[in-house]
Amino acid sequence: MASSYSFQGWLGLDKESAKGNLVWKSYEPKPFDETDVDIKITHCGICASDLHTLRSGWGPAQYPVCVGHEIVGTAVRVGSKVENGVKVGDRVGVGAQSGSCLRPDCEQCSSELENYCQIKQVGTYNSKWPDGSKSYGGYGDYWRGHSHFVFKIPDALPSDVAAPMLCGGITAFSPLIQYGAGPGKKVGIVGVGGLGHYGVMAAKALNVDKLVAISRTNSKKADALKMGANDFIATDEDKDWHRKHRQTLDLIVCTVSSPKMPLARYLQLLRVGGTFVQVGAPEDTIPAFNAFSLMAKKIKITGSSVGSPKEIREMLDLFAEKKVWTWNNNYPMKEANQAIVDMEDGKARYRIVLVNEKHLNESRL
Structure with missing residues (x-):
């Protein structure tokens, strides 16, 4: 089934991109599988990992790279074999991890420790899916990935508050x-x-x-x-x-x-x-x-490395119940370059969230 939307985002083309030199370009997402969800992005938190990756601080980045792994938006395409009960129209999010082997004989995946899988992990960006296609993150319009790592956002948590919780x-x-x-x-x-x-x-x-x-x-x-x-x-x-x-x-x-x-x-x-x-x-x-x-x-x-899907659900429920609220500053998606510069300069106090205003306005119609 062909999609009526295209995948575009802020791409880092080299190490200089971390200095506020991202460029808005189209890219090709992974082929859609029946276990996948497409998310129309409304919010994406900025994480220090984004800056480390853009400047190849942890090793050579797979340029061009679209960073961002604190994603919240609306499920707009849902495969026939999705997990977690996700439906089209649900408000959902994804964090730093988008894949693991999920094999029943994997000691970690079979014990709800997917974030420590030693066979195959897929990061939400700057990583490779099992078919060899590249993963792209949330500084953009849409995201595609495995539903096992997609979470429904509790009603009590606003999207800009919830997004940075998914990694930070x-x-x-x-x-x-x-x-x-x-x-x-x-x-x-x-x-x-x-x-x-x-x-x-x-x-x-x-x-x-x-x-x-x-x-x-x-x-x-x-x-x-x-x-x-x-x-x-x-x-x-x-x-x-x-x-x-x-x-x-x-x-x-x-x-x-x-x-x-x-x-x-x-x-x-x-x-x-x-x-x-x-x-x-x-x-x-x-x-x-x-x-x-x-x-x-x-x-x-x-x-400790990020958290398992089970822990993420537990966190979201607890934070919603206890009214744990992110201290965040919101920037329009179009100002992503200024946002990463401000993040590097320590101006977050304490998280920066990119708001995809065109999608947010559409969801209010």
Whole structure:
């Protein structure tokens, strides 16, 4: 069945595209399968991953690339074998992952850990589908992909609020539930930014006993307290913070990706048996640390990657119930180049969302 619409978007053609040099062009999506959904995009969040990819920071990008993996819109074409009960006209979204092997003999996919599939994963952009076609993201008009990774958006969540949750939100939420954040737990969130503001709000929604936001300066202290933190550490300004707060936390989720972060001192904040989870993805290596800091307190250092479809649904439902709201700034889709420049300059406070106004206006008719 031929579609009455075409796929167009903001494409990065080389490393210079990250400096606000995206170009609007047509592209060819993957061939439509009966498990697929086409989404008419109304909103797409901007993630730091977009900038890393555009400038080939994590490795050579597959130019031309259309980034954007925090997508919300309307399902306009639905295959006969779709999952999750998606129907034409539903408000749906997709996050950073669009595919995995989904084989019944895959240890991860059969255990609802598709985000850790070791056989085949497909990123929402800058990746390849099993047939070899390229995946394209959400800085555009339409998106096509596998329905297993498409989610209905709860009515209580506005689209611009929900879109950044599909990568930024779940990246912070997933390690919290993996490592038992809830009543009786004391949690620290390193970094009050795009990921960190979700970490603070999610930990608050999970009713942790103590919630500490950790940043370099006090410039975001008022925001963090408003988001739900009941304590704040400014590592560049608070004298002897690592000693004053020693052994006070059960879990730390680190959303920053600086090779200069004081990792060894973060570890001092953990209690015996505590866990440090890295979710910020640096282009460089993380700092070294002394092995005795792990051995003396049985500390675990681990990582977490986005979240599984099951966790995404759980997050959306919880955030809708608890009224967890993204702190976002909206830009028209036509201003995508200015938006990525502002994102790089730290002006998000705390997420930037592109609004495809022509589609949004159509949905109101």
